[in-house]
Amino acid sequence: MFHICLSSPQTLDHAPVYVQLSPEMRGNPSRRPFRFEAAWLSHDSFKEMLTTSWQKDLTTPEALKALRVKLKKWNNEVFGDVQKRKDSLAKEIKEVQDSLEISQTDAMLEMKPFF
Numbered sequence: 001m002f003h004i005c006l007s008s009p010q011t012l013d014h015a016p017v018y019v020q021l022s023p024e025m026r027g028n029p030s031r032r033p034f035r036f037e038a039a040w041l042s043h044d045s046f047k048e049m050l051t052t053s054w055q056k057d058l059t060t061p062e063a064l065k066a067l068r069v070k071l072k073k074w075n076n077e078v079f080g081d082v083q084k085r086k087d088s089l090a091k092e093i094k095e096v097q098d099s100l101e102i103s104q105t106d107a108m109l110e111m112k113p114f115f
Helices: 038-042 046-053 060-078 082-102
Strands: 003-006 017-020
Touching (some): 038 046, 046 060
């Protein structure tokens, strides 16, 4: 499907034509599409979760759709909100760096990492 829009010619003897060949966006454009995360492969429980979640009695598209739901839930339970954690850690790092600039102490330099 495509959309054609004609501009008014005003004083010209021709009118520009705008043709939109891509489909119109439907639904919520701010929703992020499902993406496989490479970090999942390095997690100890991923392979077990994958093998126990795959439903052999379904067609491949149906099984993938069901797996997508389980992967999203598993990702949230295991990794949580990564952006929120990243922002929180960046804030903590900035606070430590700011403190070190004001007064550097041996105790601060010997702090153990948070992770």
